Amino acid sequence: MGDRAVSSSDLTMRVLLISHEPQASPGVIGRLLYERRIETETHIVLEDPVNPNTAFPDPGDFDAVISFGSFCNAYDPAVRDWVEPEVSLISDMVERDIPYLGVCFGGQLLAEALGGSVERAPAGSDEIGLIDIDSDVAEIPSGPWFSWHEDRTTLPDHVTVLAHNGNAPQLFRYGRAVGTQFHPEAEIPLVRTWTEIGGDHIPARTSATEILHDLQVRREDLEANCARLVDWFLEDVARER
Numbered sequence: 001m002g003d004r005a006v007s008s009s010d011l012t013m014r015v016l017l018i019s020h021e022p023q024a025s026p027g028v029i030g031r032l033l034y035e036r037r038i039e040t041e042t043h044i045v046l047e048d049p050v051n052p053n054t055a056f057p058d059p060g061d062f063d064a065v066i067s068f069g070s071f072c073n074a075y076d077p078a079v080r081d082w083v084e085p086e087v088s089l090i091s092d093m094v095e096r097d098i099p100y101l102g103v104c105f106g107g108q109l110l111a112e113a114l115g116g117s118v119e120r121a122p123a124g125s126d127e128i129g130l131i132d133i134d135s136d137v138a139e140i141p142s143g144p145w146f147s148w149h150e151d152r153t154t155l156p157d158h159v160t161v162l163a164h165n166g167n168a169p170q171l172f173r174y175g176r177a178v179g180t181q182f183h184p185e186a187e188i189p190l191v192r193t194w195t196e197i198g199g200d201h202i203p204a205r206t207s208a209t210e211i212l213h214d215l216q217v218r219r220e221d222l223e224a225n226c227a228r229l230v231d232w233f234l235e236d237v238a239r240e241r
Contacts, residue, residue, distance in 0.1 A: 013234065014039045016062040018086070020070035020105065021046050023193050027185030028226045029066065029103075036234070045082055046070075052082035056089050064099035064238045067106030069183060071198055073151065074108045074118045087113050093177065099238035100177040107172075107179030108153055114174050115156040125167050126150035129206055130214050131182060133170040135163040139232040140171060141225050144218050146186035148194055150201060153181065176237055184226040188215050 015033060017026055017040050026033070026042075033040055041062070045052050059065050067086070072079045090113040093100050102110040108118045128150075132143035140163060155161065155169055163171035170181045195208035202208060215222070 013063040013238070014041070014061075016040070016057055016059060016065045017042045018056070018065065018067035018106065019044045020068065020072070023197065024068055024070075025190055026066070026068060027183075027187045027190045028223055029185040029230055032227055032230045038234075045086070054082050054085035056086070059089065059093050059098045059100075060096060062098070064101065064234070065093060066101045067103065067109065068185065069104035069106065069148070071194075072105070073120070074105060074112065075120070075151075083109065090177070094175060097176055099233070101233050101237075102177075102179040103185060104147075104149055104181060104183055107181055108151060110174075110177055110179040111153045111155055111159070111172070114159050114177075116159065117154045118151050119154075121150055121152040121167070125152065126201070126203060127167055127181075128202055129211050130218060131165065131170075133163045133165050133182070135171065137162050137171070137232070139228050139236070141228065143225070144221055145170075145182040145184065145225065146191065146215065146222060147182045148186075148191075148198075148201075149181060173237070178233060178237055180229075184222075184229050186215065186222065188212060188219070191215055 015038055019042055022044055043056055047053060074083055087109050090100060090110055094113060100110065111118060127147040130144040131147045133145060135142050153168055155172055159172050159174045161169045161172050168181050172179050192212060195211060199208055
């Protein structure tokens, strides 16, 4: 990824990163933004789990906002006290036409902000590990992508589904807001943390060892795919007027 030439236009963007737990990181996406000399600021919602920080920076001070995943489920009543303010923030961004990329949990909150819904997926429909998708966007390959979720998102008709598989919409867009169900930012240190904290969610058909092995084997492909998605978002979605 480090061989990419950086253009002068790369220097003009400032991106807000919304992280939900302090154990999370922007992973490959964070490295790509750094390589593109894009300035970032990170807001961690659950740095103090007892007192969630929903005093978000004004998204209007940034050229784009990226919200990442969470160990929480968006529909869990126990977390709605901080989920709902973030959904309101996203609704405001959509109204103000501020570019937004929601990853997994962040994508689910976008779906809710647009009038959709998120619920627990039927048994056996969880997606943990590498997946392929059917993509309608030339810049977004079919895979591999890494996924870690046990949810089902329903989107309203006015939202455009850009990629899907048999389980869920995987990439969708409304205006300059984009959501993914998969995790383009996934890398071994990040996913190792997920297996340690959320290992009880790993289905019997696989294991933490197998998941991390598959990530290592397909690492170059996964990073290249993430770069294509990030560049598509920054160059085609966020800069679109």
